[in-house]
Amino acid sequence: xxxxxxxxxxxxVQICWGVLTNAYLKGFTAGxxxxxxxxxxxFCVPGMxxxxxxxxxxxxxxxxxxxxxxxxxxxxxxxxxxxxxxxxLFLGRFVCGWLCLFGLIQELLYMIPxxxxxxxxxxxxxxxxxxxxxxxxxxxxxxxxxxxxYGSSKPFFCEFVCPVGTLExxxxxxxxxxxxxxxxxxxxxxxxxxxAVCILASIFIYRPFCKYLCPLGAFYALFQKVSLVKxxxxxxxxxxxxxxxxKCAMNVDPSKTPNSTECxxxxxxxxxxPKNALRFTCAGKKVGTT
Amino acid sequence: xxxxxxxxxxWTAALVIALGMAVFGYISGEAQTVFTKAVKICMECIGLG
Numbered sequence: 001x002x003x004x005x006x007x008x009x010x011x012x013v014q015i016c017w018g019v020l021t022n023a024y025l026k027g028f029t030a031g032x033x034x035x036x037x038x039x040x041x042x043f044c045v046p047g048m049x050x051x052x053x054x055x056x057x058x059x060x061x062x063x064x065x066x067x068x069x070x071x072x073x074x075x076x077x078x079x080x081x082x083x084x085x086x087x088x089l090f091l092g093r094f095v096c097g098w099l100c101l102f103g104l105i106q107e108l109l110y111m112i113p114x115x116x117x118x119x120x121x122x123x124x125x126x127x128x129x130x131x132x133x134x135x136x137x138x139x140x141x142x143x144x145x146x147x148x149x150y151g152s153s154k155p156f157f158c159e160f161v162c163p164v165g166t167l168e169x170x171x172x173x174x175x176x177x178x179x180x181x182x183x184x185x186x187x188x189x190x191x192x193x194x195x196a197v198c199i200l201a202s203i204f205i206y207r208p209f210c211k212y213l214c215p216l217g218a219f220y221a222l223f224q225k226v227s228l229v230k231x232x233x234x235x236x237x238x239x240x241x242x243x244x245x246x247k248c249a250m251n252v253d254p255s256k257t258p259n260s261t262e263c264x265x266x267x268x269x270x271x272x273x274p275k276n277a278l279r280f281t282c283a284g285k286k287v288g289t290t
Numbered sequence: 291x292x293x294x295x296x297x298x299x300x301w302t303a304a305l306v307i308a309l310g311m312a313v314f315g316y317i318s319g320e321a322q323t324v325f326t327k328a329v330k331i332c333m334e335c336i337g338l339g
Contacts, residue, residue, distance in 0.1 A: 037329040042321045051328040052335050059328040063335060067327035068320050079315025080324065085308035089301065159334035170336035180331075183338045191337035226301060284294075 010098055010266060018101035020057075021045050022168075027054030031176050044080060046087045047100030048216050050162070052169030054176070062139060062162070062216050066155035069143040084219055092227030093220045096210055097264035102164045103210055109202035110249075117204040124251060127212045128262065134161065135215035157215060159187070163195040206249035210264065221261035228283050229265060231258035237277035244269035244278060254278055 024036035036057055045058040061084055068077040087095060096103055110116075119127070138157040146153050158165055170191065174180050201208040210217050231254055238255050245253035247268050252260040254269040258278070270278045280287040315321070333339055 035329070035331055039325075041328040042316075042325045044324070050332075050335055052332045056328075059324050060335075063327065063332065064324040068323050071323055075318075075320060075323070077315065077320065078311040078318070079320035082308050082310070082312030082315055086305065086312060089305050089308060155332070155334050158332065159337075159339070162335065165332070165335035166337050169332070170338070173331060173336055180338060183333070185339065187339045188337040226297075226304070228301075 007266075007268065007271065011104075013098050014101070014104040014107075017047075017099050018104055021049055022053055022055035022057065022101070024055045024057055027056075028172070028176075033177055033179075044083050045099075046091070046095045048102045048162075048164045048214065049100075050165040050167075050169040052165060052173065054169075054172050056168070060164075063155060063158055063165075066139060066143055066158060069140065070153040070155060072151040074144075084216075085223070088220050088223030088227060090228050091220070092224040092229060092259075092265070093217060093261075093263060094227070094229045094265040095220055096214075096217050097266040100210075101168070103207060103264070105167070106198075106202040106207045106209060109199060110206050112203050114203055116206075119205065124211075130212045131214050131218040131221075134213055135218040139215045160190075161194060161213065163191070163198045163209065166191045166195040207264070211250065211262070217264075224261050224263065225259045229287075230281050231263060231265065231269070232279055232281045232286075233258050234277045234279070237275045238273075239275055239277075241274065243272045243274060247272035 027035050035052060035054055038057075040057045041051065041059055043058050044061040044064050045056075046061070048062065049056055049058065049060050051059045051063055061080060065077050065080045065084075068075055068080055091099075134157060138161060142156040143153040146156075148154075166188075170188065174184065174188075198209050198213075205211075233255055240255060242253075242255075244255055248254060248263075249266070249268065250262045250264055252263045252269075254260075254263065255277070257263075265280070267280065270280065
């Protein structure tokens with residue numbers, strides 16, 4: 001990848017992907033009374049993208065996973081897990097850095113010029129495990145344990161945590177559709193509070209939702225060391241100057257752990273390296289020019 | 291070199307399993323479950339319960 005234009009390219013890809021996967025314009029013009037109901041909704045998008053967003057053309061993988069787990073028939077989610085594993089095996093957390101609209105929104109918020117907060121290392125380390133708790137407890141565990149009288153369950157993560165659904169689905173639909181407004185209550189206020197905390201935190205901390213809460217990032221992190229897209233360090237060129245670690249907003253030291261579970265493959269470290277010792281690889285082959 | 295070949299075999303096996311799971315799930319009607327959920331406004335997702 002071209003060092004100089006890497007960040008710009010990533011922003012363009014993020015924006016284009018966000019627009020492309022939310023291109024159902026009728027959802028925005030029909031007064032919030034309809035969302036896309038075409039055949040593409042059989043398929044998941046790789047990143048977090050609420051399927052109730054008026055423009056969404058695909059299904060959210062975390063929502064889809066819960067929908068299958070919550071069904072009365074207690075199916076094993078072969079389809080969604082198979083899809084997520086395939087994406088993980090090819091891209092790992094590259095999805096987080098390049099193909100997630102909510103990630104882009106957090107990055108844009110972080111660009112607001114304010115003093116930035118550096119989390120104490122120990123607290124940061126502990127909080128990073130929260131996203132695995134979200135995946136195991138809220139996405140998989142509770143839907144499996146809880147059953148109502150009809151034998152189905154609730155999408156616990158979507159209902160009680162996910163700020164993506166509130167931002168991309170809840171706010172536009174409630175603003176556009178009068179009929180939904182009488183249903184607003186405590187849950188909406190709670191979810192709005194979660195969203196407000198995420199938005200505020202994003203101004204001061206780089207991608208807090210991705211670092212601490214995102215169950216999808218946690219899932220892709222499991223594939224980080226085996227995915228086709230990787231970060232590689234040329235040990236003979238690296239002078240251990242620490243420039244890459246200082247640049248990394250996800251608090252990774254790419255020269256030591258280039259395939260850390262926290263790396264979102266943004267490529268900022270590649271740009272910062274004075275010795276061109278870092279590069280993206282795909283199936284072991286160097287990608288682009290540095 | 292040998293370790294590299296083992297990694298390639300394991301990665302390919304994992305991909306075959308993943309794709310197999312996705313295809314099996316699709317055929318067995320899971321995609322329809324996803325579709326049914328995704329085409330309706332999800333009240334839980336948007337915070338309306």
